Amino acid sequence: MPVDLPRAEMRTRTRSDTAPEERTTLETEGPWCTVVWNDPVNLMSYVVFVFRRYFGYSRVVAEQLMMQVHEDGRAIVSRGSREKAETDVQAMHSFGLQSTIERAGED
């Protein structure tokens, strides 16, 4: 992800912070994982937006995952059945994120 974005934006608190769809834990069930990989194009704010919008993650969780992608090069963003992981990978691709499916424990 590009590194020259105004960081302060990510910490800006708005009304949407109190949205009721807060979900702070990742799904931990199932033998398949959805992995998102770092790339030089996707904006940090966009990746956070996608994680919040699609998975319903809280801002805090979405930002942690985004930073993990940015710093470690990849992050597991969901786990579940193979079907669920395939659906999630397809959704990540529809948003233009680099994403793969893998068996749990491969990483």
Added chain:
Amino acid sequence: MAHAFRRRPDGSLACRLDGEEKSIIAQVAQETADLIRGDLGIDAGGDALRRAAESEDPLRRLEAEFAGREARTPSDSAVRRLFPAASEDPDLAAEYRRLGQRDLAEGKIADLRRIMSILDATGGEHGEVVLDEDEALSMLRALNDVRIVLADRLGLQRDGDFDTVRMLQQIGEQVEGAESSGDDEHVGSDIVIAVYELLSWLQESLLRALD
């Protein structure tokens, strides 16, 4: 001169773009859609396939079904970024392409078409572009897909590469200014850099307005 997206009291999202900006965005969106269609062979035999799918002959219908499922690995490097392998396992990746690539491509092309028609509808003058929430999502995805294609053309591989490209461009300008050389080779990439920056800025501004 473009004005950033803002949320209006009725909940819609609005930005202001001049005629040239609108036509540039519509043009790169069109080129991206054409690139996807061309590389994945999406229009190839589309009508013939549809007729076969509606045929009385069950064999022809079966043929059409298989042809429709054929999903080639993109040959263009930018299209490969838009349709990346979904697994390191080649068999799984191929199966995944067969099952999902067509839908994925149709979704991307629909987003690109949608923003083109929104921009067209606002006319060629400087003016407001207004989106509802759903159109804003299409706009975000379409801007991102176009940026992915432009980034590929600029050779961006790692974080920070765009800064390097921009720095080299500035050095190039200084050298050209000193020598006033008529180097046309850099003009093309200068435009790509400028469009990439415009689209990045617009996407970021839409994300802020949505937040």
